[in-house]
Amino acid sequence: MELYLYNTLTRRKEKFEPLNPPYVGMYTCGPTVYNYAHIGNLRTYIFEDILKRVLLYNGYIVKHVMNITDVGHLTSDADEGEDKIEREAKKERRTAWEIAEFYTEAFKRDIKKLNILEPDIWCKATDHIKDFIDLILILEKKGYTYKTSDGIYFDTSKVPDYGKLAGQDLENLLPGARVEYNPEKKNPTDFALWKFSPKDVKRQMEWDSPWGIGFPGWHIECSAMSTKYLGQPFDIHCGGIDHIPIHHTNEIAQSEAAYDKPMAKYWLHGEFLVMGEKRMGKSEGNFITLSDLEEKGYHPLSYRYFCLTAHYRSPLRFTWTALESAQRALFRLYENMKRYPQENASYDKKYEEEFHKAINDDLDMPKALAITWELVKDDQVPPEVKRATLLQFDKVLGLSLNNPPEIKIEIPEEIWKLVEERELARKNKDWEKADKIREEIRNKGYIIEDTPQGPRVKKATPLTK
Ligand SMILES: Nc1ncnc2c1ncn2[C@@H]1O[C@H](COP(=O)(O)OP(=O)(O)OP(=O)(O)O)[C@@H](O)[C@H]1O
Numbered sequence: 001m002e003l004y005l006y007n008t009l010t011r012r013k014e015k016f017e018p019l020n021p022p023y024v025g026m027y028t029c030g031p032t033v034y035n036y037a038h039i040g041n042l043r044t045y046i047f048e049d050i051l052k053r054v055l056l057y058n059g060y061i062v063k064h065v066m067n068i069t070d071v072g073h074l075t076s077d078a079d080e081g082e083d084k085i086e087r088e089a090k091k092e093r094r095t096a097w098e099i100a101e102f103y104t105e106a107f108k109r110d111i112k113k114l115n116i117l118e119p120d121i122w123c124k125a126t127d128h129i130k131d132f133i134d135l136i137l138i139l140e141k142k143g144y145t146y147k148t149s150d151g152i153y154f155d156t157s158k159v160p161d162y163g164k165l166a167g168q169d170l171e172n173l174l175p176g177a178r179v180e181y182n183p184e185k186k187n188p189t190d191f192a193l194w195k196f197s198p199k200d201v202k203r204q205m206e207w208d209s210p211w212g213i214g215f216p217g218w219h220i221e222c223s224a225m226s227t228k229y230l231g232q233p234f235d236i237h238c239g240g241i242d243h244i245p246i247h248h249t250n251e252i253a254q255s256e257a258a259y260d261k262p263m264a265k266y267w268l269h270g271e272f273l274v275m276g277e278k279r280m281g282k283s284e285g286n287f288i289t290l291s292d293l294e295e296k297g298y299h300p301l302s303y304r305y306f307c308l309t310a311h312y313r314s315p316l317r318f319t320w321t322a323l324e325s326a327q328r329a330l331f332r333l334y335e336n337m338k339r340y341p342q343e344n345a346s347y348d349k350k351y352e353e354e355f356h357k358a359i360n361d362d363l364d365m366p367k368a369l370a371i372t373w374e375l376v377k378d379d380q381v382p383p384e385v386k387r388a389t390l391l392q393f394d395k396v397l398g399l400s401l402n403n404p405p406e407i408k409i410e411i412p413e414e415i416w417k418l419v420e421e422r423e424l425a426r427k428n429k430d431w432e433k434a435d436k437i438r439e440e441i442r443n444k445g446y447i448i449e450d451t452p453q454g455p456r457v458k459k460a461t462p463l464t465k
């Protein structure tokens with residue numbers, strides 16, 4: 001079956017044709033390991049995992065590379081401010097190396113809990129300094145670089161199609177991102193390839209280079225490591241949408257200037273997880289981690305399910321009620337699964353075909369989930385066939401349907417119905433009714449806490465007022 005993916009580079013859904021079938025090279029920009037990943041970051045990794053699973057489902061042999069940025073990502077994506085890892089090291093009174101190691105391990109634990117398939121290659125920026133220097137030397141030889149007092153920069157005016165990934169958006173997006181404009185740069189869009197260590201503060205992570213002691217820029221890392229492990233061009237490069245105007249734009253500029261050929265054929269970007277009006281972000285100061293969800297009684301796979309309810313190119317708003325609904329739906333799926341006899345059976349061809357069509361249509365997971373539920377509710381399909389079909393779907397869904405974890409639903413159905421009724425009343429601005437329902441819920445032993453992310457329901461304890 002043909003697979004269609006939306007390519008940011010061409011701004012349309014394209015038939016997927018790998019460069020060297022059945023092999024597919026896929027590079028996903030990994031975490032900057034200065035803190036725990038938040039569930040917004042994790043939404044992007046879940047989207048990339050679905051993409052990888054869909055490729056595997058279609059019979060491709062995938063080589064997946066993910067980097068770990070453990071140096072060089074400054075507090076602004078535009079080469080200004082402090083190194084995120086060194087800053088955190090100072091704050092936590094640990095070494096930069098310890099910080100990077102600690103949060104890398106935390107990240108790996110998180111993605112495992114979310115059933116995200118491990119990349120075939122993990123590559124750490126600090127293990128590849130020589131590769132970055134070699135790439136900068138090529139760019140220098142070809143006349144793309146210049147020196148300022150704080151580093152070696154890439155001259156973007158030498159690239160006629162600079163910014164092609166962001167298209168028209170570039171003009172709107174860049175000046176905003178570049179408020180802290182460095183007057184030594186020749187063009188506002190120029191970016192650092194190598195930064196010199198500051199004279200007054202001793203850096204923990206620094207290396208010798210032909211230009212002086214310092215550290216690599218963030219963008220050069222992904223250019224050098226993707227080419228090293230996947231060649232150039234390779235098939236798919238992905239990340240969150242925030243990477244389009246700066247990080248990926250600059251990766252393309254460097255890699256294509258160095259080797260005079262395209263960097264990657266398909267560029268896929270996941271939309272944000274939003275909270276209130278803003279994206280969830282560490283730099284935005286409004287973030288929730290996977291452990292936060294677990295502490296509040298949510299299973300990590302309920303979060304995965306929640307992410308599958310939206311298309312990866314649509315923003316997804318986080319609310320506690322939506323997460324609760326996702327957990328309930330997943331729980332019901334597990335309950336059904338446990339009831340089906342574990343007999344050998346083949347999957348239902350009609351449902352499988354529909355499911356396959358949905359996932360091959362630019363990863364339409366909301367539709368795939370709808371088909372999953374249609375199957376569960378279909379009385380014409382024998383239970384053992386349902387089970388076999390769901391296990392087939394789970395190759396992509398990744399919800400552990402074969403071995404459902406225990407999920408405790410702590411809020412009884414009756415209370416949950418009232419919570420939903422109250423939400424509806426609030427939506428209709430019927431405050432009186434909403435208050436009445438809140439009182440009713442309270443009388444049944446539960447309390448509602450209204451948070452900026454929507455109401456949260458808890459069992460009342462003798463101490464709750
Ligand atoms: N709210 C969000 N929703 C979805 N993806 C996101 C969100 N915020 C960041 N991402 C993505 O998460 C991935 C990891 O980003 P990275 O580790 O560099 O985090 P970061 O940029 O330091 O995070 P933040 O900007 O929140 O401090 C990137 O692909 C990025 O596009």
Ligand SMILES: [Zn+2]
Pocket residue numbers: 028029030222247
């Ligand atoms: Zn990257």
